[in-house]
Amino acid sequence: MPHDTDAGRVATQERIETSAVETPEGLDTLPGAHYSTEGADGADGTDSTGGADELRSLAAGLDRLQTDPERAPGAWRRFTTSVLPPIVFVIVLVAAWQLYVVIAQPRPDIVPGPLDVVAAISEGWESGRLQLAVVTSLERGVVGFLIAVVVGTPLGLLLAEVKPLRRAIGPIISGLQVLPSVAWVPAAIIWFGLTDATVYFVVLMGAVPSIVNGLVAGVDQVPPQLRRVGTVLGAGPGRLATLVVLPAALPGYVAGLKQGWAFSWRSLMAAEIIAVGGTIGFGLGSMLDQSRELADLAGVLATILVILAIGILIELVVFAPLERRMLRRRGLLQGGTR
């Protein structure tokens, strides 16, 4: 095969010089042609345009072969796999409950039927107590949670990055996660009286450790390679933390936030049940306690259902899409059941 000699080429003969070690035997007398026989012309030169084009098409072919087309699940499929099953389950549950009430005829003050509970909810709605309680509790829960995020995030970053601090404070934070935050209610009442401060204090003691632990776990799982890349790319400690470490730790952080919200909501309900009166407003916990005093079981169950529904709603509307989006972006979610 005759091969074209580019202007830039010094010699067609291959020459390999060895320095320092050994003299090559026969290497500098290799036959003139560099390339073994290739099928097509133009496949040889990496600097000729034909070669570049060929390279491109080869690369494109390989790329196509080695990647899968994106398969986004359809809306209907998502509905049938993730929305429908829990709805069906709840319907079956309520039906079984109603069936039991109809067949066994229990005392309505001990086992109210689903209809009694619905009636209690609508009664609460008509009197405006329900809306008031939901708004009060939700506002406190959200504000308390946001304060917990503001406190917990820098604390978590600090603990994750400063090893001596972590050795000192880490075990205590983990321990606080085990301690039910309701245990703080008596102390908080003594310190702050029956005010909103008591409620917020209890919420913070519940949520902050979860957020800190989530963030620390997330930072621990950041691959060291990514930090090295960040350093090589020229990021100082500050930008390394914001541009590399924090986004890399996001899955753990979001898991911590999710748990932090759950703890906030729980602690809030506990605090509201225990601390009633003073300047503490009328929340769902207070409503629960009031129904108990009136021995209104339908009202108690109705309130429990509302508390549960709000917890589920926040999870479904805020955290689940956030988590799903994050995991899908990182390729950590493939054909999952979420």
Place this chain on the structure above:
Amino acid sequence: MSGQTAIRIEHLGKRFGAGPLVLDDVNLSVAAGEFVCLLGASGCGKSTLLNLIAGLDRPTTGAIDVPAEGAAVMFQESALMPWSTARQNVELALRLRGVPRSARRAEAMELLDTVGLSDAAEKRPHELSGGMRQRVALARALAQDRPVLLMDEPFAALDAITRDLLHEELERVWRRTGRTIVFVTHNVREAARLGQRVVLLSSRPGRVAGEWRIAETSGRRIESPEVAALSIEITEQLRKEIRRNAA
């Protein structure tokens, strides 16, 4: 290529803590625009040497001179940020280099085009194949716009056809950009295929045990007879070095 020296390493020694000497009296100078392959068996300290050149670690003894702008590094794993698209990964390098926001996108697209990935710019790393990821990593390394590019076995985890393709891409990029490249590998053929100069490191401690200069580098392929011939010779020397450790 020009005769200026880009990297000068003199009497370099490295040990970690009180451990054994990893590198011992390494002397090497790399000319600007040169393509040098560092070759050695496992444990010869090639990656250590690369980290020292990159400034990720400090030498125990001796001196390293690198351009003031520093070096770009490419690793065996692409180490792309998994939450960012290919374009955003390249843009991150531009951002950390200080390129203004408005210019980043266009420049990132240009760099991705250089490695033939402009169509995959909006894909995330998990949607790309291993070879594509390494090309994004190459584009990111080029985005740093440093005169020296250090590569630590960047193609070791790829299949043969993809690796072959990336050799050609890398050679093309090297000719186009005139970067100084130090390419670490344990693959003799790869070294003989890519380098203008192949430097063999002995193992435990790592020393320069041999050097081959290849005068004519254009048009080489992995299956070219001169690459094969050189590989045979280097392999023989490499085996001799490894056998020394058996005794």
